[in-house]
Amino acid sequence: MTAPRSILIIGASRGLGLGLASEFAARGWAVTATVRSTAQQAPLQALPGVCAEQLEMTDADSLEQLAERLNGQQFDVIFVNAGVAGPAHHSTAQASAEEMGHLFLTNAVAPLRVAERLLPQLSPEHGLIVFMSSILGSIEAGAGLGMPLYGASKAALNHLAQCFVRNQDNPQLGVLLMHPGWVRTDMGGADAPLDIASSCKGMVEQVSAAIGQPGLRYLDYQGNPLPW
């Protein structure tokens, strides 16, 4: 009998992260998933076999502590899901330095710091890192779809992920930039056409298929390649 696949999901208190934890666990994966504070662990603890961890992704000490707790563990997949929508005004004219710092730190810089710091916890033979991107981060396809500041932060994530891949000397490493569709979550809002379960089922299928495939791809939850 082979060991079940294992995944570390960053940002799983609610929305797509919690949906992913639920779907991977339902398919027999060993799931470790993070929330920002212990007070948020209950929904994860209600999922059979899911191990709840803690990470504030923008805090270097919090990342260091998580890395120390995970020392010795190895995952097939690390899925960095956490992200924020940015200021509700979505306006370059109104955006403050603080708002922009928070948006770009959370959506672009911190996910790469997480991947870099936790790389020793990824299987070197077939490990896969997934970053939750968005179609809004596509330079070619994202403009005009709304939320330009948020889209710019995801374009920055896509760029940093490309730089990350070029800096790795492991030819077996796989990296996915994932667009989940437009989904009814706190971020996606009530008008979004997709429910969490449908998006997460699709993403779990794409992740499962991508294990053992080296290189970088930008895909949606149905496996369609997206233009950079």
Ligand SMILES: NC(=O)c1ccc[n+]([C@@H]2O[C@H](COP(=O)([O-])OP(=O)(O)OC[C@H]3O[C@@H](n4cnc5c(N)ncnc54)[C@H](OP(=O)(O)O)[C@@H]3O)[C@@H](O)[C@H]2O)c1
């Ligand atoms: N929904 C969509 O239509 C859609 C479309 C394209 C891409 N996405 C992307 O999908 C991902 C999940 O979105 P969602 O719709 O599920 O949003 P959501 O319901 O707002 O959930 C966001 C998640 O990210 C966590 N998070 C935010 N900042 C964090 C930080 N600094 N450290 C750790 N965790 C943090 C939140 O934790 P707390 O509960 O502690 O705040 C929460 O678990 C995001 O990256 C988003 O950009 C969503």
